[in-house]
Amino acid sequence: MDFKTSEAHVGPRSEDTLPATVASAVKVVIVGGFGVGKTTLVGSVSEIRPLTTEETMTEAAVGIDDIAGVERKTSTTVAMDFGRISLNPRLVLYLFGTPGQERFWFLWNGLFEGALGAVVLVDTRRLEVSFDVIGKLEDRGVPFVVAVNAFPDAPFHPTEDLRDALDIPDHVPVIDCDARDRVSSRDTLMTLMHYLHALATGTSEPQ
Structure with a gap:
């Protein structure tokens, strides 16, 4: 299988x-x-070249990974994704993307160590894949926001219907997001930071 990571280079890049x-x-x-x-x-x-740990999907995953609804997907994260974004000149976020398949969830323990909060990406075509993810965050006591990713063929559901379907408390932000778009993704992270600040200062209000 092909293993993809960020391209090798000699010495640090200025943008990194x-x-x-x-x-x-x-x-x-x-x-x-x-x-x-x-x-x-x-x-x-x-803002830096992201580190990815993707492998090309093969027949070895047949019967193990549920690809219903994403049959065109040809690669999958097997460890983590890593990136960095500066929210302002004094504050940066280190981003760790987790693998989605249940067989790789044992890696979550290390990835969640020291994490302040989480963004839960949701695909409205396959809401059921989000149930266990949200449950694990709640079990761990990790604050999170829910971002509904904008897939072209995804059905639209009112926010309150999504809350009911995913059993999300009223105070947890639920927002729309286009993961392909830098501004939309940045705004999603800003929503998480505002929510974490509200929790820390006791000013959290229902969304």
């Missing part, structure tokens, strides 16, 4: 160097079921 003004960094995780767009989001928003 952490700005001298940065005073703090925050780790967040991008989670979701198989094929919901986690790698795409990290790649679209990262």
